[in-house]
Amino acid sequence: MGKLTDISVKDATLYFLPVETRVPLKFGAETLTCVTCARAKVTVEDRKGRCAEGWGETPLSVQWVWPSDLSYEMRHEALKAFCVELKKAWVDFPEEGHPMELGHDFIHGPLKNLHQRFNANRIGEEMPWLAALVCCSAFDVAVHDAYGVCHDLPAYESYAGDFMNRDLGHYLSSAEDSEVSFKDRFPSDYLSLPRKEKMPAWHLVGGKDLLAEEERTGEEPDDGYPVVLEDWIKTDGLTCLKVKLRGNDEAWDMDRLARVGQIGEANGILWLTSDFNCTVTDPQYVNTILDAFMMDHPRLYGMILYVEQPFPYDLQTHQIDVHSVSARKPLFMDESAHDWELVKLGRRLGWTGVALKTCKTQTGALLSLCWAKAHGLTLMVQDLTNPMLAQIPHCLLAAHAGTIMGVETNSMQFYPEASTPEAAVHPGLYSRRDGMVDLSTLRGPGFGYRLSEIKRRLPEPV
Numbered sequence: 001m002g003k004l005t006d007i008s009v010k011d012a013t014l015y016f017l018p019v020e021t022r023v024p025l026k027f028g029a030e031t032l033t034c035v036t037c038a039r040a041k042v043t044v045e046d047r048k049g050r051c052a053e054g055w056g057e058t059p060l061s062v063q064w065v066w067p068s069d070l071s072y073e074m075r076h077e078a079l080k081a082f083c084v085e086l087k088k089a090w091v092d093f094p095e096e097g098h099p100m101e102l103g104h105d106f107i108h109g110p111l112k113n114l115h116q117r118f119n120a121n122r123i124g125e126e127m128p129w130l131a132a133l134v135c136c137s138a139f140d141v142a143v144h145d146a147y148g149v150c151h152d153l154p155a156y157e158s159y160a161g162d163f164m165n166r167d168l169g170h171y172l173s174s175a176e177d178s179e180v181s182f183k184d185r186f187p188s189d190y191l192s193l194p195r196k197e198k199m200p201a202w203h204l205v206g207g208k209d210l211l212a213e214e215e216r217t218g219e220e221p222d223d224g225y226p227v228v229l230e231d232w233i234k235t236d237g238l239t240c241l242k243v244k245l246r247g248n249d250e251a252w253d254m255d256r257l258a259r260v261g262q263i264g265e266a267n268g269i270l271w272l273t274s275d276f277n278c279t280v281t282d283p284q285y286v287n288t289i290l291d292a293f294m295m296d297h298p299r300l301y302g303m304i305l306y307v308e309q310p311f312p313y314d315l316q317t318h319q320i321d322v323h324s325v326s327a328r329k330p331l332f333m334d335e336s337a338h339d340w341e342l343v344k345l346g347r348r349l350g351w352t353g354v355a356l357k358t359c360k361t362q363t364g365a366l367l368s369l370c371w372a373k374a375h376g377l378t379l380m381v382q383d384l385t386n387p388m389l390a391q392i393p394h395c396l397l398a399a400h401a402g403t404i405m406g407v408e409t410n411s412m413q414f415y416p417e418a419s420t421p422e423a424a425v426h427p428g429l430y431s432r433r434d435g436m437v438d439l440s441t442l443r444g445p446g447f448g449y450r451l452s453e454i455k456r457r458l459p460e461p462v
Helices: 072-092 099-120 129-151 229-236 250-266 283-296 298-303 340-349 362-374 388-401 416-425
Strands: 007-027 030-046 051-059 198-205 240-244 271-275 304-308 331-333 353-356 378-381 436-438
Touching (some): 007 051, 007 099, 007 129, 030 129, 030 388, 051 129, 072 129, 099 362, 129 362, 129 388, 198 229, 198 388, 240 250, 250 271, 250 283, 250 298, 271 298, 283 298, 353 362, 378 388
Parallel strands (some): 198 240, 240 271, 304 331, 331 353
Antiparallel strands (some): 007 030, 030 051, 198 436
């Protein structure tokens, strides 16, 4: 017998919101110049017959979720078509429960089945599981929001035994070398409560970003926002820089990291992290760069807080022993960390941290958070260049996770005008002041969107 607070999904609506970047963003071998955000509205009903609506959103970042030689448009249309299929699947999902229970059961049931059927009729190659999770996340986030709205409480207050039918032992098992028990434990036991109201913001230095004035070509946007790195640092008061590297060009990577670090150090930056874009196959590549920095740039080496996902997406296929890298710097899984079981495998291979993302579903992010914290792994919350509503659950996850240092947030770099209606209500979330984002305007049930105050006209639903 469940709880009276249990909900079931009764209806879903899907919108596609196109967004164009002001400057290009490089992902591995591809460059992002536009993105479609999938926004979902989900209607739920609890056992007392009370109904509520919840909202979720995620960028369908084609280049990140589905690196491929297939054309962008083929992959883009496939992701949109999969979202449409998901809308029907969520409405047809008959289960009742807490959002964590519904999300888990949907991911391991209807989502897996739909992904398999979709790939059976593939357009040239299989759609990655990561892409399926990202498409699903808009609906999953909306269910979590709707539950809070239905019961008039913030979503993060619902992740406790008073509301959940299953403890974490139903979902998680400990590592082989650990005596951790998840029996009678709930996500609230691993969350940082009360949440942080302000957090340091990480700025992304993309592979195509300009570092110095002399790199200007005259084709840069003249829209009032900075273009050159030093101007971004001064305007936003930044203290943390994430540096995108190539992962297959050692000389370029070393020069890029050194130049960014030197500019940063001269302008008050405290921390750096390096993102090798999942293109490295030999740990020695990363070790060589880190060792060179330790000898040639000891101050910059000390500023590197962690290293992010140098190695290929598919951790099960590429089970690379990475202990030599994590012996030098904390090493964080990102694209490989689809779920807690892969986090478990990553820990055995030598990874020491996990970069969480709401775009892999709120449900999955919370389960990975709990498993990682219980086993001593460090956490970070990374961005998928989240604009509009997608920024809110993203920052809330970081505020409750207890990250190693703040949150990565870069939509204000690449499409700041996309979030103008949301920024009118939550200005501190869509700009970085004194190097921080401010969550203090988020209040009320669910994720605290205050949607009735946001004056955005939505396109026709699909």
